[in-house]
Amino acid sequence: MALRVLSAKSSAALDQELMSAGAFSIDQLMELAGLSVSQAVHKLQPLNKGRRILVACGPGNNDADGNCPAGPDAQTGGDGLVAARHLWHYGYQPTMYYPKQSKNELYQRLTTQLHALDIPFAQDFGAALAQTDHVVDAVFGFSFAGEVREPFPAVIAALAAAPVPVLSVDAPSSWDIERGPPPDGPGKAFHPQALVSLTAPKPLVKWFGGRHFVGGRFLSPAMAEKYGLDLPPYEGIDQIVEVPVEGQKL
Template sequence: MMSVSCVSAAIAAAIDADLMFIGAFSIDQLMELAGLSVSQAVFREYPVKTHTNVLVCCGPGNNGGDGLVAARHLWQYGYKPVVYYPKPTPKDLYQRLCQQLRDLNVPVYTKHEDSDFRHLLTSSSLVVDALFGFSFKGPLRAPFDSILEAIIGSKLPVLSVDAPSSWDIDKGPDHEGPCKGFMPSVLISLTAPKPCSLFFRNKHYLGGRFVSKALLNKYHLVLPPYPGMDQIVDITGSKLETEESA
């Protein structure tokens, strides 16, 4: 059984900082590689012919930015993505990502209406959950609480980016409330799995192929090699090691 390191939210943030300040990556580059890996996980698990209409739900932070990038790549693969981005970030990077999608005629919805969102769900075959990543601290607030409730109620397959939205990054899924029992069909962890991954029971990928050997050594990380030119690696069934269990 392959062992894979889990990292806390604090360590994940430190690695991101080191990737930019020591590794010389820009946030644009990291987001592009992360979004590319998300799109490859979709392509691997959900063929274009059977899951053409992909609803990409984006939150206001970097996780949402990964979703915006993934949507662009999915369009290039032949999918018909629709982006739901109810609280768009005004920063230039995110605005450019949205413009890139509009240039491809990918719909980008930036205002939340429950009826509109539920209508989009009925015409979708898959949801990409790029609402919140490792920096999330609950509870969910409007409009994301009703968005996630609608996603769960739709019974559509869900691929979550880095962490299933609404999950505590350390303790996993909610044990009460409307999001109780939320378990996506697929999870793609980025850089390294987070502790909440210990509670995940379905298909699990790792993406974010940008960690150098120096950073692996600095943070004592055990991560699997990526095969060939793939930006993802299947870690389903791997033994996930936390700092306490390593």
């Protein structure tokens, strides 16, 4: 099975169209994306392999300002918050690393939901990493650009050297959507074991060699056709489907 990739420009346009012609709210899209992430974790890390999941979230929206751009690809930090709630209900023991919490009302509600479940928020990423079985990298998504700001350089370096599997959401943190891993810096050596692409794969999958899932079961056939995308063969109630990384159409 070969899936077409979605460029940065097309990703932004599709996100806007999902919110307008598609009539989706940001809450809906984030919930579906986070659900997809949680199902990918369950595939990769069944409960009998270890229940401790460390979820590392960026500023809430993949940028440094705490604003909330539209679309399922544009808020990896929020997707991590949603995924953690689902993982708790599955029987996992999530721990959050969320050092730059967004002031956006939507993200504050998601955080309140996690506090209601007594999900702990770690202050020391290294210490939390030493006590987990699996990591969800929801720090930066595909819209990341520019310099990696504190405290995230050390976090990305720790992810690159993590002794446990790492699942990245939409893009390995610090990777460029079109050009893949950065030529220098901590992200240069960061190659996670798994990736879940939301809506559709991005061009960066050309440089990715781990297990690859596509998630986000919300595209209509008409919208997929308009953007030249393939609807993956989701099975039953699954929100994700695993695809071979060598099968992407550039």
